[in-house]
Amino acid sequence: MLKIQDIKGKYIANVLRSYGVLIALIIIIIITSIIETNFFTIGNFINIIRQVSIIGIVACGMTFVIISGAFDLSVGSIVSLSGVVAISTINNGGGEALAIIYALLIGVSVGFVNGILISLINGKMGEAFIITYGTQTVVAALALFASGGLFVAGRIKPGIYKSIGKGIVPIVIFIVIAIGMQFILTKTKFGRQMCFIGGNIEAAKMSGIRVVANRTAYFMISGLLAGFAGIVLTSRVISSNPAGGMGFELDAIAAVVVGGTSLLGGNGSIVKTVLGAIILGVMRNALNVLNITAYPQMMVTGVIIILSVSLDILNRKAKEKELANEKL
Amino acid sequence: MNEYVLEMKGITKTFPGVIALDNVSFGVKKGEVHALVGENGAGKSTLMKILNGVIKANSGEMYLDGTKTNISGVNDAQDKGLSIIFQEFNLINTLSVAENIFLGGLNRPKIVDWRNMRIKAQGLLKSLGFSFDVRRVVGELSTAEKQLVEIAKALSFNSKIIVMDEPTSSLTKSEEKMLFKIIKELKAKGVTIIYISHKLEEIFEICDTVTVLRDGKVIDVNPVSAITKDMIIEKMVGRTVDVEYPKRTILPGEKVMEVKNLYRTKILKNISFDLRKGEILGIAGLVGSGRTELAEAIFGAERFDKGNIKINGKVIKLRSTRDGKANSIGMVTEDRKETGLVLDFSVTNNITITNLNNVTSQRILNSRKEKDVAKRFIEELKIKTPSHKQEVVNLSGGNQQKVVLAKWLFSNADILILDEPTRGIDVGAKYEIYCLMNKLVAEGKSIIMISSELPEVLGMSDRILVMHEGEIKGELLGESASGEDVMQMIIN
Numbered sequence: 022m023l024k025i026q027d028i029k030g031k032y033i034a035n036v037l038r039s040y041g042v043l044i045a046l047i048i049i050i051i052i053t054s055i056i057e058t059n060f061f062t063i064g065n066f067i068n069i070i071r072q073v074s075i076i077g078i079v080a081c082g083m084t085f086v087i088i089s090g091a092f093d094l095s096v097g098s099i100v101s102l103s104g105v106v107a108i109s110t111i112n113n114g115g116g117e118a119l120a121i122i123y124a125l126l127i128g129v130s131v132g133f134v135n136g137i138l139i140s141l142i143n144g145k146m147g148e149a150f151i152i153t154y155g156t157q158t159v160v161a162a163l164a165l166f167a168s169g170g171l172f173v174a175g176r177i178k179p180g181i182y183k184s185i186g187k188g189i190v191p192i193v194i195f196i197v198i199a200i201g202m203q204f205i206l207t208k209t210k211f212g213r214q215m216c217f218i219g220g221n222i223e224a225a226k227m228s229g230i231r232v233v234a235n236r237t238a239y240f241m242i243s244g245l246l247a248g249f250a251g252i253v254l255t256s257r258v259i260s261s262n263p264a265g266g267m268g269f270e271l272d273a274i275a276a277v278v279v280g281g282t283s284l285l286g287g288n289g290s291i292v293k294t295v296l297g298a299i300i301l302g303v304m305r306n307a308l309n310v311l312n313i314t315a316y317p318q319m320m321v322t323g324v325i326i327i328l329s330v331s332l333d334i335l336n337r338k339a340k341e342k343e344l345a346n347e348k349l
Numbered sequence: 350m351n352e353y354v355l356e357m358k359g360i361t362k363t364f365p366g367v368i369a370l371d372n373v374s375f376g377v378k379k380g381e382v383h384a385l386v387g388e389n390g391a392g393k394s395t396l397m398k399i400l401n402g403v404i405k406a407n408s409g410e411m412y413l414d415g416t417k418t419n420i421s422g423v424n425d426a427q428d429k430g431l432s433i434i435f436q437e438f439n440l441i442n443t444l445s446v447a448e449n450i451f452l453g454g455l456n457r458p459k460i461v462d463w464r465n466m467r468i469k470a471q472g473l474l475k476s477l478g479f480s481f482d483v484r485r486v487v488g489e490l491s492t493a494e495k496q497l498v499e500i501a502k503a504l505s506f507n508s509k510i511i512v513m514d515e516p517t518s519s520l521t522k523s524e525e526k527m528l529f530k531i532i533k534e535l536k537a538k539g540v541t542i543i544y545i546s547h548k549l550e551e552i553f554e555i556c557d558t559v560t561v562l563r564d565g566k567v568i569d570v571n572p573v574s575a576i577t578k579d580m581i582i583e584k585m586v587g588r589t590v591d592v593e594y595p596k597r598t599i600l601p602g603e604k605v606m607e608v609k610n611l612y613r614t615k616i617l618k619n620i621s622f623d624l625r626k627g628e629i630l631g632i633a634g635l636v637g638s639g640r641t642e643l644a645e646a647i648f649g650a651e652r653f654d655k656g657n658i659k660i661n662g663k664v665i666k667l668r669s670t671r672d673g674k675a676n677s678i679g680m681v682t683e684d685r686k687e688t689g690l691v692l693d694f695s696v697t698n699n700i701t702i703t704n705l706n707n708v709t710s711q712r713i714l715n716s717r718k719e720k721d722v723a724k725r726f727i728e729e730l731k732i733k734t735p736s737h738k739q740e741v742v743n744l745s746g747g748n749q750q751k752v753v754l755a756k757w758l759f760s761n762a763d764i765l766i767l768d769e770p771t772r773g774i775d776v777g778a779k780y781e782i783y784c785l786m787n788k789l790v791a792e793g794k795s796i797i798m799i800s801s802e803l804p805e806v807l808g809m810s811d812r813i814l815v816m817h818e819g820e821i822k823g824e825l826l827g828e829s830a831s832g833e834d835v836m837q838m839i840i841n
Contacts, residue, residue, distance in 0.1 A: 208713050208714050209709075209712065209713065209714060210706065210709065210712070211715065213698070213701075213702065213705055213714060214702070216691075216694075216696075216698075217691055217694070217702050218551075220691035220693065220694055221687075221688075221690070221691040221693075222693070223687055223688045223691055224687070224688050224690055224691055225691075225702075226650065226670060226688075227648075227650060227670060227680060227682055227688045227689065228670070228674075228702050228703050228756070229669075229670045229671045229673065229674030229703060229760070230670075230671070230702070232668065233670050286576040287649070287693065287694075288693075289762075294515065
């Protein structure tokens with residue numbers, strides 16, 4: 022006897038599973054708007070998205086790596102180093118174009134090292150964690166070396182470099198990157214193979230997919246975007262800081278996880294990551310507007326991340342149970 | 350007053366849209382080995398899950414030793430003396446034998462008494478007629494030994510009834526003998542065994558009674574002595590199956606693949622053979638004889654140190670599976686769940702992965718093309734699935750195997766390596782796979798089939814290579830060879 026309640030329950034569960042993040046976002050917005058009228062303004066929202074766009078760009082690359090069943094902790098240091106190198110190139114008269122090329126090259130190279138090491142040893146989450154933690158440390162040290170450990174003010178003339186971080190440009194860049202990557206993920210062979218590798222790496226290997234080359238590419242993309250984020254960051258603040266990207270890797274992972282991409286690999290979406298990044302940004306902004314200081318803010322962010330991961334695991338469990346009951 | 354140690358009465362279980370069990374009554378007498386057979390989807394696993402308390406029946410009653418019981422879950426089942434040993438073992442590879450046996454058992458007192466645990470574990474193994482170091486790590490054990498640990502684990506709960514699900518599916522012949530010995534031992538101790546298997550020969554060797562399920566109904570209950578294999582098959586599939594191995598009319602054509610002096614240190618010793626167009630070449634040998642390693646070398650999944658492989662007269666480079674695929678080789682691996690499929694991906698996504706270029710327009714994946722491909726194969730191979738979007742984890746073993754096959758057909762492989770193509774699938778699906786193999790060779794493809802089931806190799810192959818310890822011991826003609834011939838070659 023199938024009860025209507027069951028069907029209803031299942032329906033609600035499905036809706037929550039698919040749109041939970043979006044619903045949470047809307048609830049936060051509504052509550053904060055009621056308490057504080059300054060919150061619900063177009064100016065404030067543009068501000069929020071501009072703030073999250075840099076982390077968002079990094080998180081897009083992170084999404085690829087996580088879908089393929091790995092992790093990339095090196096991105097924060099890449100942001101720092103590429104920013105340091107770009108600013109010092111400009112300050113030393115190397116030109117904007119060269120600054121941008123160096124920054125991107127740094128990202129791609131670190132990504133290449135990560136990717137080739139991890140894929141050659143057939144590394145899973147754990148190995149990826151340790152290896153990229155290693156490169157993170159090395160790259161952070163390089164950033165300190167390159168800058169002498171100091172803040173450097175950028176002598177940037179008006180031009181391309183300066184405009185990258187100006188006004189809504191970071192937002193546009195973020196959105197364009199996100200759309201492009203979502204397209205790659207869902208509509209190309211490259212994206213499908215990525216999901217397959219994340220879903221079952223052994224089966225991918227036995228299906229004639231170039232696992233090593235592909236996995237290396239995901240890390241290179243992640244590194245490239247981190248390098249690019251370094252450019253956006255330094256352009257916005259017109260200076261470089263050898264620790265400027267510190268902690269970005271965790272914020273990026275948080276955006277991916279809060280968005281709802283599973284850490285188990287195999288599937289996920291850039292759209293979700295964008296939502297995750299925005300939700301974290303809105304949350305932070307809302308707490309600011311409500312005059313809650315930095316320390317409790319950190320606690321709230323931490324709790325949200327834990328909740329998201331728990332939710333993902335609970336969802337998976339629920340789905341498994343459903344399967345066990347439906348399977349013949 | 351009741352001769353049944355376990356009785357399930359009028360069990361009905363419905364899933365949305367399907368009746369999985371329809372008023373099933375199933376009784377097992379104390380100390381017997383009771384076979385439960387049926388095609389995949391007949392309801393065996395549903396019945397066992399109800400027995401184990403994993404799922405609830407819609408209606409029906411269960412009696413243990415004549416008293417009405419309700420089983421609320423796996424732990425409750427264990428407490429009441431019911432254990433199920435699944436095909437995929439529930440063991441922790443990194444822990445020792447003793448720890449695995451008493452996992453979840455010896456938790457009172459809270460502090461582990463290692464010496465006591467070891468002695469008890471040793472005792473349990475000894476009661477089964479075996480003794481090996483219980484400090485060994487389970488991951489290092491052979492499949493047969495792992496099974497032994499599972500059985501010992503079941504005994505540690507004082508199980509009165511043990512369900513064995515496909516216990517011999519990955520055992521060698523000699524290990525199988527060992528298992529049967531253990532079963533007899535258990536029987537002598539008064540333990541009741543419910544034996545689920547697709548290998549009907551075994552049932553005649555070891556079981557006392559057989560219950561046949563079909564489409565969720567009990568079709569027949571008989572003492573084994575009163576029934577024949579053909580009768581069981583007929584009852585399982587609901588029709589008479591004329592021949593177990595369908596015949597082919599076509600003859601192999603020209604050479605498509607020549608393997609010369611393939612050598613890999615300690616694994617493969619100078620292997621040479623030819624494969625012809627339209628041929629099924631069987632490879633027989635024990636587990637560990639290098640069969641799978643040979644197949645993987647030919648496919649590009651494993652390296653080889655010396656030797657070469659020619660396809661259509663030309664030496665090919667094989668550095669990766671991608672090279673294998675590019676040279677029209679496909680491999681259906683022995684473990685479809687581990688290396689063949691992404692289980693939570695759809696039928697479509699699992700099939701198209703080998704040839705995504707073929708389902709794109711302007712390099713963009715075209716979901717309509719993908720759907721068409723999937724539907725074509727679902728129809729051609731008669732894959733039973735509610736939809737092309739269904740996740741393969743929901744399909745039966747036979748249908749999963751067809752999806753793996755479809756994926757290589759879609760890659761346009763001309764040489765198909767099938768490693769244990771019918772492992773763990775039922776009689777009806779097996780027959781379909783055989784027919785499919787015949788159809789493929791008739792279309793001009795060539796098949797290399799590795800199998801532990803000797804009758805299958807004998808029944809399906811044009812030629813048979815007998816492998817032992819990395820060497821080809823000899824070649825036999827499928828038509829005239831017998832199982833004894835193969836075993837003779839292995840022994841000599």
